Amino acid sequence: MNYDLPPPNEAQIRWIERLLQPWNWLTEPVYLSTYNIPKDGPVLFVGNHSLMGGLDVPLLALRLYQEHDIFLRILVDHAHFKLPLVKDFLARLGEVEGTSENALALMRQKQYILVYPGGAREAFKQKGEAYQLLWRNHLGFARLAIAAGCPIVPLAAVGPEECYDIVLDREELLQTPLGQIMERFRLRRDLLPPLVKGLGPSFLPKPQRFYFKFGRPIDSRPFAELGEEAGPLALRDQVKLALEKEIAELQEYRKIDPKKEFWRRILPF
Structure with missing residues (x-):
């Protein structure tokens, strides 16, 4: 794993900008409270996964690089790295398989890291779960932050969640022949995405405006004094509460x- 991957050069950035320009224009992202981003790494951004995931991350990563000279390293689900072509593509973008070893190595190199503790389960939500943090008992990010003394910045995103509407969620799909096949081969249920629609009946995402808000950094070091079990649990709960607060404030904004x-964004007046 190449932890010390160099950031893209100017030509690559221009190519990425051109590639993302239409999506950036359609969503016209708003970035709030960027003053909460620490000037030096390591930093662990902890975010909420939007429905289907991934629609907002490229714009966020590009903005952080353009405005703050931050080359964001994103921890992604292990399943993506089991696909050879996908694995190579993600690695070139700076994305890293979400293992504790990889995350700790990045922290020790003082890099800026983004993690979604809800993983695929949060990206592939069921009906009625919009903006819920489905972290279950995941404590890994908190343990690693404490071990490395790395501050955590809650990073809320609002807007991408509404780019799609759920037609059939996972539980409904499991009642179909596809679900029966998954059960037969004992495939991971959380990797079964819902059946969604975007613009009209298509899979094209609706051009919702994206909003991002950076919460106040949470110092992980005091939590080490609480012990190996209580410390990560307390830190995880504090981060979750802070992120839920940022999401609620963004929704009000x-x-x-x-x-x-x-339609209001494209009017000339």
């Missing part, structure tokens, strides 16, 4: 945004 609808 969106309500009063005069340009939250796409």
